[in-house]
Amino acid sequence: MSEQNKPVLEVKGLQTYFKTDAGIVKAVDGVSFTVHEGETIGLVGESGCGKSVTNLSIMRLVPSPPGKIVGGEVLYEGRDIMKMSEKELRSIRGNNISMIFQDPMTSLNPFLKISTQMIETICLHQNLSKKEAREKAIKMLAEVGIPSPEKRIDCYPHQFSGGMRQRVMIAMALSCNAKVLIADEPTTALDVTIQAQILELIQKINKKFKTAVILITHDLGVVAGMCDNVCVMYAGRIVEQAPTEELYAAPSHPYTQGLIASVPRMDESDKAKRLFSIEGQPPNVIDLPPCCPFHPRCHKKIGICEHMYPPVKQLSETHTCACWLHASEEEIKKAEEEVKKNG
Amino acid sequence: MAEDKKVLLEVKDLKQHFPIDNGGIFKKQIGAIRAVDGVSFTVKEGETLGIVGESGCGKSTCIRSIAQLYKPTAGEVIFEGVDLCKADNKTLLKLRKDIQMIFQDPMASLDPRMTVRSIIAEPLNIYNRRGLLDHKWTVEEIENRVEILMEKVGLNKTFKNRYPHEFSGGQRQRIGIARALALNPKIILADEPVSALDVSIQAQILNLISDLQKEMGITFIFIAHDLAVIQHISDRVVVMYLGKVMEISKADELYNNPKHPYTTALLSAAPIPDPVKERSRKRIILSGDVPSPDKERKGCYFYDRCPHKMEKCSCNIPPMFDCGPDHQVACWLYEEK
Numbered sequence: 158m159s160e161q162n163k164p165v166l167e168v169k170g171l172q173t174y175f176k177t178d179a180g181i182v183k184a185v186d187g188v189s190f191t192v193h194e195g196e197t198i199g200l201v202g203e204s205g206c207g208k209s210v211t212n213l214s215i216m217r218l219v220p221s222p223p224g225k226i227v228g229g230e231v232l233y234e235g236r237d238i239m240k241m242s243e244k245e246l247r248s249i250r251g252n253n254i255s256m257i258f259q260d261p262m263t264s265l266n267p268f269l270k271i272s273t274q275m276i277e278t279i280c281l282h283q284n285l286s287k288k289e290a291r292e293k294a295i296k297m298l299a300e301v302g303i304p305s306p307e308k309r310i311d312c313y314p315h316q317f318s319g320g321m322r323q324r325v326m327i328a329m330a331l332s333c334n335a336k337v338l339i340a341d342e343p344t345t346a347l348d349v350t351i352q353a354q355i356l357e358l359i360q361k362i363n364k365k366f367k368t369a370v371i372l373i374t375h376d377l378g379v380v381a382g383m384c385d386n387v388c389v390m391y392a393g394r395i396v397e398q399a400p401t402e403e404l405y406a407a408p409s410h411p412y413t414q415g416l417i418a419s420v421p422r423m424d425e426s427d428k429a430k431r432l433f434s435i436e437g438q439p440p441n442v443i444d445l446p447p448c449c450p451f452h453p454r455c456h457k458k459i460g461i462c463e464h465m466y467p468p469v470k471q472l473s474e475t476h477t478c479a480c481w482l483h484a485s486e487e488e489i490k491k492a493e494e495e496v497k498k499n500g
Numbered sequence: 501m502a503e504d505k506k507v508l509l510e511v512k513d514l515k516q517h518f519p520i521d522n523g524g525i526f527k528k529q530i531g532a533i534r535a536v537d538g539v540s541f542t543v544k545e546g547e548t549l550g551i552v553g554e555s556g557c558g559k560s561t562c563i564r565s566i567a568q569l570y571k572p573t574a575g576e577v578i579f580e581g582v583d584l585c586k587a588d589n590k591t592l593l594k595l596r597k598d599i600q601m602i603f604q605d606p607m608a609s610l611d612p613r614m615t616v617r618s619i620i621a622e623p624l625n626i627y628n629r630r631g632l633l634d635h636k637w638t639v640e641e642i643e644n645r646v647e648i649l650m651e652k653v654g655l656n657k658t659f660k661n662r663y664p665h666e667f668s669g670g671q672r673q674r675i676g677i678a679r680a681l682a683l684n685p686k687i688i689l690a691d692e693p694v695s696a697l698d699v700s701i702q703a704q705i706l707n708l709i710s711d712l713q714k715e716m717g718i719t720f721i722f723i724a725h726d727l728a729v730i731q732h733i734s735d736r737v738v739v740m741y742l743g744k745v746m747e748i749s750k751a752d753e754l755y756n757n758p759k760h761p762y763t764t765a766l767l768s769a770a771p772i773p774d775p776v777k778e779r780s781r782k783r784i785i786l787s788g789d790v791p792s793p794d795k796e797r798k799g800c801y802f803y804d805r806c807p808h809k810m811e812k813c814s815c816n817i818p819p820m821f822d823c824g825p826d827h828q829v830a831c832w833l834y835e836e837k
Contacts, residue, residue, distance in 0.1 A: 349727070423731055
């Protein structure tokens with residue numbers, strides 16, 4: 158369905174490095190994906206794999222120093238965000254691309270009323286008077302399902318529950334008709350029943366306003382229900398990218414396979430069966446040698462994995478995977494020779 | 501499988517209320533948070549009892565009260581024929597040897613200034629000093645035991661002089677498990693042991709726990725908010741809401757045939773990692789949030805959010821109704837006519 162829609166955000170070869178005392182941390186190392194209008198794309202991976210840094214980089218919010226976006230481009234409707242001036246950037250942040258964060262308590266100012274915070278956002282980006290902005294804010298709060306918004310708007314964040322705060326964040330993010338909504342683990346801090354409410358809300362907004370959503374999560378269940386396309390990240394790179402159905406039906410990268418198999422399933426439980434577990438720990442991304450970062454934990458590794466990063470292979474029109482298992486024999490031979498030559 | 505086994509722990513009408521004071525110097529009590537408000541269940545030897553519920557439903561408070569970390573307001577916790585709530589400190593010390601805990605946050609529950617060896621050996625030392633172990637253990641014996649425990653939980657024994665910060669989250673949780681195993685307990689109370697871990701590490705720890713249980717026959721009370729984890733690990737499941745038990749059943753029965761409207765909603769809200777199934781099934785979305793547990797309720801605790809509420813529910817607390825073998829539910833819908 159997303160093919161007919163035009164792309165709103167294109168990320169091409171994004172690289173974000175952090176300079177630390179221990180060495181250079183390649184938090185994001187060559188990530189590319191495209192988000193189309195009205196599409197929901199999921200970024201999945203374990204902690205430390207670079208999901209959040211990818212999205213902070215899209216908004217150029219990575220603290221610098223120590224962080225630095227060293228390469229790649231992010232095209233928003235054809236314009237490169239990486240080359241914009243601060244002023245241009247400000248007109249895009251919160252206006253065309255907005256974000257909601259994991260913990261709604263830390264991302265709302267506890268000293269200010271909800272009304273003050275929302276009106277500030279709206280006035281900054283749209284040519285409205287304070288009164289009009291307030292009306293708009295009330296309308297948005299009603300849209301996200303806050304009961305009696307005209308009264309609740311004058312409350313402080315602590316007077317709301319976790320789920321309500323997340324609704325306020327979503328209302329604020331959407332108050333300027335953002336084209337892209339980046340949701341960084343929006344439901345991780347919430348309970349299952351509240352999570353279901355918030356996910357339903359994001360889905361509704363996605364359909365109604367045709368907002369493209371980038372959903373960052375570690376929960377494979379959430380991805381299955383919400384996303385059209387999924388990118389699986391590991392150690393700063395996308396290892397597999399596919400439409401959701403295809404990814405779950407035929408995961409091609411050993412990491413994706415392991416990830417899916419290691420989640421206990423409510424629908425087909427087999428007590429006697431042990432869970433599949435990926436042994437070992439995620440790698441330290443400081444000064445990672447040129448190899449597949451997953452090879453120490455991989456159950457299908459071959460010789461070449463230890464020496465060279467696998468090429469990204471197109472498995473079908475929409476399915477890509479970075480693994481040597483999908484490379485042809487000639488490619489592997491060629492790579493092995495190259496490794497030998499370089500010692 | 502657990503039917504013919506004997507009951508190891510029995511909780512009867514356990515209540516744990518925390519007082520709210522008015523903020524003045526006399527700390528006049530103006531109310532109470534009813535964290536656990538009348539919970540009863542039994543745990544049989546060798547089984548895993550899962551407790552599941554949303555945050556604030558009293559899961560953690562419940563097992564902390566069982567371990568007597570809080571003094572319960574009312575009720576009984578009977579372990580091996582002794583009521584822990586009434587036991588004096590001396591008996592409690594002896595019995596606590598058989599009751600150990602694993603905590604959620606492995607960084608916060610390990611002392612950052614102690615080496616792994618001293619962390620794991622601490623319970624042994626405490627009981628050894630008081631002469632409560634089978635014989636007086638020598639330093640070498642304790643050292644030996646620490647090494648055996650580390651190997652058992654999958655830690656390299658050469659790491660025993662390291663500090664907790666040198667380990668990753670999953671390894672820290674293994675240290676916590678080794679410490680809990682040190683005294684060969686009969687029951688381990690595990691308070692969300694996997695919820696702070698990544699999926700791939702979570703699977704490792706869950707496998708470790710079920711291996712240990714098979715090998716050593718330890719009884720577990722396992723808390724999690726992830727329904728799939730609970731189903732995988734538990735023999736029986738307790739569903740809690742607002743400090744009350746809503747439903748108790750065998751795990752498979754509960755997941756295939758949930759009775760209580762809250763359980764049904766909870767199960768339907770939990771996402772399934774399969775796009776085809778996830779999109780085709782119907783979700784029951786509960787409206788509103790969990791209410792505050794600070795007031796006494798006359799009716800069903802789930803009344804405010806229940807999609808099937810009846811007039812009766814607002815003013816009568818439902819007792820546990822039997823609905824099938826080993827399946828009880830606190831809901832008026834299942835009252836026998």
